[in-house]
Amino acid sequence: xxxxxxxxxxxxxxxxxxxxxxxxxxxxxxxxxxxxxxxxxxxxxxxxxxxxxxxxxxxxxxxxxxxxxxxxxxxxxxxxxxxxxxxxxxxxxxxxxxxxxxxxxxxxxxxxxxxxxxxxxxxxxxxxxxxxxxxxxxxxxxxxxxxxxxxxxxxxxxxxxxxxxxxxxxxxxxxxxxxxxxxxxxxxxxxxxxxxxxxxxxxxxxxxxxxxxxxxxxxxxxxxxxxxxxxxxxxxxxxxxxxxxxxxx
Numbered sequence: 001x002x003x004x005x006x007x008x009x010x011x012x013x014x015x016x017x018x019x020x021x022x023x024x025x026x027x028x029x030x031x032x033x034x035x036x037x038x039x040x041x042x043x044x045x046x047x048x049x050x051x052x053x054x055x056x057x058x059x060x061x062x063x064x065x066x067x068x069x070x071x072x073x074x075x076x077x078x079x080x081x082x083x084x085x086x087x088x089x090x091x092x093x094x095x096x097x098x099x100x101x102x103x104x105x106x107x108x109x110x111x112x113x114x115x116x117x118x119x120x121x122x123x124x125x126x127x128x129x130x131x132x133x134x135x136x137x138x139x140x141x142x143x144x145x146x147x148x149x150x151x152x153x154x155x156x157x158x159x160x161x162x163x164x165x166x167x168x169x170x171x172x173x174x175x176x177x178x179x180x181x182x183x184x185x186x187x188x189x190x191x192x193x194x195x196x197x198x199x200x201x202x203x204x205x206x207x208x209x210x211x212x213x214x215x216x217x218x219x220x221x222x223x224x225x226x227x228x229x230x231x232x233x234x235x236x237x238x239x240x241x242x243x244x245x246x247x248x249x
Contacts, residue, residue, distance in 0.1 A: 034226035038107035045111025050118035096219035121245035144200030188239035
C-alpha cells in the first residue's frame, strides 16, 4: 500500500509539474507576444510621425516644428516616464483588456517620443542596430530564463544604477557634454543588458509563485512583464544607436 501511495504521489507531482511547465510556456509566450506587438506599434508611430514632420522640400512641417522645435518637445520627452509610473500604480484597477490598450497607447507615445531618430540617423543604420539589439536581447533573455543562477542579488545594484543613469541623462540635457554622453551610453548598454537577463528571470519566477492565481491577475502580470522587457529592449536599442547610428549629415 505504501508503495502504491508513493507511486500515486509521484504521479501527482509529475502531473502538476507538467501543468506548471505548460502554463509557464504559455505565459512567457504571451509576454513576448505583447512586447513584440508593442515594439511594432512604436516603430510604426515613430516612422509615421517622422515622415509627417518633414515636407517634400526637406523643411520641417508645422507638426515637425511643434514636436521638435517648440516647448512641446519637453512634454513629449518626459510624458512616457510619467505614464509608466501611473500605469504601474493603476493597473490593478483596470480590466485586462483596458490594461492591454493602455500598454499599446504607451507604445504609440514612445514612438512619438523617439521619432526623431529617423531624421537623425540613416535608415540602414537603424535597421542594423535593431537587428543587433534583437539578437543580443534574445540571447540575454534566454540566459535569464534558463540559468540556474539566482540573479535576484543584482536587484539593488541595478536599481541604483538605473536611478543614477536617469539623473545623469537629465543633467546632461543642460550640460550637453559629449564625454558625459559617451559614458551614459556605455553604462546604459551594460545596465540594460543586465536588466534583460534579470527581468526575464524575475518574470519567470513571478509566474511560478503565482501560477494558481486567477487568470485576470495573471493577464495583468503578463502585461507588466511585457512592459518591463519592452523598456529593456527599447533602451538597449537607443543606447546602441549612440555607438552604431550613422548620421544623415
